[in-house]
Amino acid sequence: MKCKSNTYHIFFRNLANPIKTKIISALKEKEMSVSEISKKIKVEQSKLSHALASLRFCSIVQSKQRGKQRIYYLNKQTIIPILKIIDKHKCKFCKYK
Amino acid sequence: MKCKSNTYHIFFRNLANPIKTKIISALKEKEMSVSEISKKIKVEQSKLSHALASLRFCSIVQSKQRGKQRIYYLNKQTIIPILKIIDKHKCKFCKYK
DNA sequence: AACTCATATGAATTATTTTTCATATGAAAT
């Protein structure tokens, strides 16, 4: 399955959204259920579910069922190298404070 | 100058936009004036100037004057490592075709 | 099978980004 160049902006929409980046940061520490994430980053459930759907869609997170809860975890293989680079460069990136 | 975590989404807004990623791709080959970019990626001048302002703002591109023309070039130090990772992973990223 | 708890989904609203278009600026040439 080959992909067109110039489609990666769809992936980066996820990193361009503060709630989604907060989810990613939270999941860097450990896998969590939706309600745990919600409590941790103080985002309401439905909003979170929409954000998670988008992250899932681009394979940034994956999930598994545990009882009634759905556990989300980072798909580290794809996202961690990018996060490393961000950590390294983010202070130079932008003139925003 | 220290920067807050969770602000890097502002940087990634640039990569989340197809015109901006096209500009980046074009400038990977060589530096170009606005009108050259415009011709190359078939984007109208004013739209391009707005996009370039945003890229400039986040230090993704820089520019210099050459006669009447303004030459844009990639700030490779910050963007190239990210592009490398994108090239490596982009086929896995997303379920879009 | 009815109930509860956890999460997902859809549609309408709201907010944010992009696009467009008219105009301003700025460098070089006359």
Add this chain to the structure above:
DNA sequence: ATTTCATATGAAAAATAATTCATATGAGTT
């Protein structure tokens, strides 16, 4: 100093994305 060519800017309109809220689904419990 006026004109021309190249680019930038601002504001309104259009497009797109995020939020909200009501409701659906689905796993486990009774």
